[in-house]
Structures are given as structure tokens and as C-alpha cells.
Amino acid sequence: MADRTTGAPTSGESLLFLTDDQLRRGIEAMFFAYRGFTADPDRILAEHDYGRAHHRAIHFINRSPGTTVNNLLGILGVTKQSLNRVLRTLIEDGLVEARVGTRDRRERHLYLTDEGVTLERALSDAQRARMRAAYRAAGPEAVAGFRAVLEQMMDPELRRHYRDVSEGPG
Amino acid sequence: MADRTTGAPTSGESLLFLTDDQLRRGIEAMFFAYRGFTADPDRILAEHDYGRAHHRAIHFINRSPGTTVNNLLGILGVTKQSLNRVLRTLIEDGLVEARVGTRDRRERHLYLTDEGVTLERALSDAQRARMRAAYRAAGPEAVAGFRAVLEQMMDPELRRHYRDVSEGPG
DNA sequence: CTTGGAAAGTCAACAAGGCTGACATAAAAA
DNA sequence: TTTTTATGTCAGCCTTGTTGACTTTCCAAG
CATH class of the missing domain: 1.10.10.10 (Winged helix-like DNA-binding domain superfamily/Winged helix DNA-binding domain)
Known part of the structure; x- marks a missing residue:
């Protein structure tokens, strides 16, 4: 099974960030x-x-x-x-x-x-305070990436809750 | 207490990513x-x-x-x-x-x-498989940011373990 | 109006997996 | 030899999940 990408890139693009190690x-x-x-x-x-x-x-x-x-x-x-x-x-x-x-x-x-x-x-x-220190040290672009990956990691139903609660009316 | 940044940026730079809401x-x-x-x-x-x-x-x-x-x-x-x-x-x-x-x-x-x-x-x-799908959807730059923020979020001692295990000798 | 089902919440009992404390054993170190 | 270290074990507790059985309330179909 498993669609592994253990070694070299599997396409012309740089897909090294998708290796098993990464x-x-x-x-x-x-x-x-x-x-x-x-x-x-x-x-x-x-x-x-x-x-x-x-x-x-x-x-x-x-x-x-x-x-x-x-x-x-x-x-x-x-x-x-x-x-x-x-x-x-x-x-x-x-x-x-x-x-x-x-x-x-x-x-x-x-x-x-x-x-x-x-x-x-x-x-x-x-x-x-912990989150602020992490954000500040990593910088705004890293924060955008952080949130983007986390959002993709959620189950679709949970993602809906996340968006509702995070972006919905106060 | 709390060094809050509820509203406008507190400096000349764009620090909007550090607001309490973010x-x-x-x-x-x-x-x-x-x-x-x-x-x-x-x-x-x-x-x-x-x-x-x-x-x-x-x-x-x-x-x-x-x-x-x-x-x-x-x-x-x-x-x-x-x-x-x-x-x-x-x-x-x-x-x-x-x-x-x-x-x-x-x-x-x-x-x-x-x-x-x-x-x-x-x-x-x-x-x-879940992580790969999230990485692929978010893209390599987002992945770098994701990892950077997470690393900053760790306790220093845990960060050492993370680096040891992640980057140490196999 | 009555009745039956669905929805919201409560109570009881159980399991996983944290924790502390006390103790046993074996082996390394002093 | 004595002490310290690494590990394992037993007992017991707590939090926080679970399922099952139950009550109260609402609503809709008869």
C-alpha cells in the first residue's frame, strides 16, 4: 500500500517536503x-x-x-x-x-x-503568551503556514466547527 | 497583566498577526x-x-x-x-x-x-497519509512555517528531544 | 386531546491511562 | 561494603473517556 515517497522527488517539482522523513x-x-x-x-x-x-x-x-x-x-x-x-x-x-x-x-x-x-x-x-512568543519568533509568514497546515489536518466536520467558531459572529 | 494587543498594531511593523484574536x-x-x-x-x-x-x-x-x-x-x-x-x-x-x-x-x-x-x-x-494530504494541500512554504511555529511552541527540554530524535543519528 | 417518538439532560457503572507511594532486585559506582 | 541507579511491581487514586438506562420536555400524528 502506502504511496511512499522515500527517496527522490516523484515529479518535476520539488516534492522533497513530502518524503516520509519530512x-x-x-x-x-x-x-x-x-x-x-x-x-x-x-x-x-x-x-x-x-x-x-x-x-x-x-x-x-x-x-x-x-x-x-x-x-x-x-x-x-x-x-x-x-x-x-x-x-x-x-x-x-x-x-x-x-x-x-x-x-x-x-x-x-x-x-x-x-x-x-x-x-x-x-x-x-x-x-x-506561549502562542504569542511562538508567533513572534517564527514571524507572520510562518504563522500563515502554520494555520494553513493545521486547517488541512482537521476532519471536514471539525473544520466546519473551526471556521464557525473562529470566524462566525461573536 | 498580559501584554495584550487587542486592537491596532503596537509598532510600525505589521503585528496584526499577534492580536488576541489571531x-x-x-x-x-x-x-x-x-x-x-x-x-x-x-x-x-x-x-x-x-x-x-x-x-x-x-x-x-x-x-x-x-x-x-x-x-x-x-x-x-x-x-x-x-x-x-x-x-x-x-x-x-x-x-x-x-x-x-x-x-x-x-x-x-x-x-x-x-x-x-x-x-x-x-x-x-x-x-x-493524513499529514501528506495536509502538506500537499498547503504547500512547501506553509509546511516550513508550520514546523517553525510548532518548534517554538515546545518547552526547551522537549525541543531538544525533538531535535535529537528528528535529526539525530538513525 | 392523547400518545408515541425524538431530543436534551442526568445518573450509574466501567475502562484507559495518567498519577503517587512503597518496595524489591540487580548491578554499577563509590 | 555501602550507596546509588535502573528497572519492575503492587496498591490505590483521579480524570475523562465510554455505554446503558432513565426522566423531562417537546412536537407531531392520530
């Missing part, structure tokens, strides 16, 4: 970089006895206030039972408020409380 | 892309009742045959108990062989068996 380096870069990506928020979360699942929920509730549980499920890609446990602790701790929907009373609309906003700011400040 | 989009891109990055191997692993922890061990043993347990701990960033559980199952299942060191007989040198190599190939073929 691909492996990209794979390992993703692995090591993701550790750095989560390291700073992880430290803050640990102080609050929270985990990454809490961070993800807080991030997207902050991004889309009033979002429903079901909407969040689609974005996060976990089961509702798994998300529910995280949301329950955030609600008990007073970081998230769940308002029963007015049109459809089955729905819960989620909002960060002031305390939730405070934690979100601490987490995203830390994560942005 | 940084948030990069953060969300990492989140969604990592899901895609692991999706294909995850499906294969599930058929074998393995998880990502097994994949990581297999990947780096394949990359550096004969590596020791201790070395692997540094690369993977987990506790020996956690790694040991994974290695034990891989050894029991005949995918990994642990040879007692000749110079230092406390050490275990890890190798993939033929069966281990077969699974590694299936996993990395799947992961490379």
Missing part, C-alpha cells in the same frame, strides 16, 4: 508541540483541581455565550455524559451558569459567571 | 487539528484494544531501536509506572522485545518484533 518530523513536531501548548494552562488548572476537559468547556462557553449543551457536544467531540460531569462541577463551583431555554425548556444555555470569566482569562492569558 | 484562532486550530492528527491511528488502535499510549511507545521504539526504558520516559514525559503498564502489554502480546543490556545489565533495550513493526507501519502509514 512527514515523520511533522508528526513528532505535533506531538512535542502539543505538550507545550497545554503545559501552562495545565499548571493553572491543577491549582483548581480541574483538568483539560474543564478548560475546553470554559473556552468554548466563553467563545459562544449562551451555547447549548448539545452544541458544545458537537464542538468538543465527547459524549454528553462525559461533558455533563465536567459541566456539573463547573456549575456547582459557580463558574458556569446553565439557564433553562425559553423557547425550548429542554435546552440549557451556558454562560460563564464573573468567577468563570476570571479563570478563563487566567487560562487564556497563559496560553496566548 | 492567537485565539491559532489555539483553536491546534485543538481541532490535533483531533484529526490522532483520528486515523486511534481507529486502528481500537481494533487491537490499544490506546494512544501504546502508539507513542511503538513510535519511539521504532524510531530509536534499542532505546532504554529510562530514555523513553524522558521522551514521553510519563511516569515509569504508567509506561511500564503499556510496555508490559506490548511485550506480553509479542510486539516489543526487551533485551537485557550487555554493558549495563540493569537496562532493558527495547526493540519492535516483526509483529510490532507491522503494527507500527499500519499506524504510521495512516498518520502519514
Whole structure:
């Protein structure tokens, strides 16, 4: 199987960036970089006895206030039972408020409380600081390439979520 | 705190790529892309009742045959108990062989068996296919930027591991 | 109006894979 | 000989995934 491109270019163009070795380096870069990506928020979360699942929920509730549980499920890609446990602790701790929907009373609309906003700011400040340093060191053209490759790496459905949440109406 | 760059450029140069909004989009891109990055191997692993922890061990043993347990701990960033559980199952299942060191007989040198190599190939073929498609769609300049930003995102110690494993002697 | 299905959310139980702590063994180093 | 190092193991805990069973609410077909 496998369409390998182990050695010389397979066409007239320079396709050296598609060799197995280059691909492996990209794979390992993703692995090591993701550790750095989560390291700073992880430290803050640990102080609050929270985990990454809490961070993800807080991030997207902050991004889309009033979002429903079901909407969040689609974005996060976990089961509702798994998300529910995280949301329950955030609600008990007073970081998230769940308002029963007015049109459809089955729905819960989620909002960060002031305390939730405070934690979100601490987490995203830390994560942005790392990202900002990386962006600054790599430069604007590298950033464009970074985002382009990541977007291509997403599943199409996730890419839609990415574009919705990233570019949609505030 | 936070050195925010919410609005206009803070210098004569175009620093728009450092705005909080651009940084948030990069953060969300990492989140969604990592899901895609692991999706294909995850499906294969599930058929074998393995998880990502097994994949990581297999990947780096394949990359550096004969590596020791201790070395692997540094690369993977987990506790020996956690790694040991994974290695034990891989050894029991005949995918990994642990040879007692000749110079230092406390050490275990890890190798993939033929069966281990077969699974590694299936996993990395799947992961490379996704990466190759993303690289090809984004183009060589984007790939350079992608790798540059990821490298800057790593913790310095992890960056060293990345360079060792990626550029070191085979 | 009633009823049945679908949708949203909750509760219970389980598994993977992190973690810490304590301890055993073997071998290298001092 | 004593100490340190590398490894493995057992026990137990936590987070965060999973499935299954259930309630509440809504809506639409009869």
C-alpha cells in the first residue's frame, strides 16, 4: 500500500517536503508541540483541581455565550455524559451558569459567571503568551503556514466547527 | 497583566498577526487539528484494544531501536509506572522485545518484533497519509512555517528531544 | 386531546491511562 | 561494603473517556 515517497522527488517539482522523513518530523513536531501548548494552562488548572476537559468547556462557553449543551457536544467531540460531569462541577463551583431555554425548556444555555470569566482569562492569558512568543519568533509568514497546515489536518466536520467558531459572529 | 494587543498594531511593523484574536484562532486550530492528527491511528488502535499510549511507545521504539526504558520516559514525559503498564502489554502480546543490556545489565533495550513493526507501519502509514494530504494541500512554504511555529511552541527540554530524535543519528 | 417518538439532560457503572507511594532486585559506582 | 541507579511491581487514586438506562420536555400524528 502506502504511496511512499522515500527517496527522490516523484515529479518535476520539488516534492522533497513530502518524503516520509519530512512527514515523520511533522508528526513528532505535533506531538512535542502539543505538550507545550497545554503545559501552562495545565499548571493553572491543577491549582483548581480541574483538568483539560474543564478548560475546553470554559473556552468554548466563553467563545459562544449562551451555547447549548448539545452544541458544545458537537464542538468538543465527547459524549454528553462525559461533558455533563465536567459541566456539573463547573456549575456547582459557580463558574458556569446553565439557564433553562425559553423557547425550548429542554435546552440549557451556558454562560460563564464573573468567577468563570476570571479563570478563563487566567487560562487564556497563559496560553496566548506561549502562542504569542511562538508567533513572534517564527514571524507572520510562518504563522500563515502554520494555520494553513493545521486547517488541512482537521476532519471536514471539525473544520466546519473551526471556521464557525473562529470566524462566525461573536 | 498580559501584554495584550487587542486592537491596532503596537509598532510600525505589521503585528496584526499577534492580536488576541489571531492567537485565539491559532489555539483553536491546534485543538481541532490535533483531533484529526490522532483520528486515523486511534481507529486502528481500537481494533487491537490499544490506546494512544501504546502508539507513542511503538513510535519511539521504532524510531530509536534499542532505546532504554529510562530514555523513553524522558521522551514521553510519563511516569515509569504508567509506561511500564503499556510496555508490559506490548511485550506480553509479542510486539516489543526487551533485551537485557550487555554493558549495563540493569537496562532493558527495547526493540519492535516483526509483529510490532507491522503494527507500527499500519499506524504510521495512516498518520502519514493524513499529514501528506495536509502538506500537499498547503504547500512547501506553509509546511516550513508550520514546523517553525510548532518548534517554538515546545518547552526547551522537549525541543531538544525533538531535535535529537528528528535529526539525530538513525 | 392523547400518545408515541425524538431530543436534551442526568445518573450509574466501567475502562484507559495518567498519577503517587512503597518496595524489591540487580548491578554499577563509590 | 555501602550507596546509588535502573528497572519492575503492587496498591490505590483521579480524570475523562465510554455505554446503558432513565426522566423531562417537546412536537407531531392520530
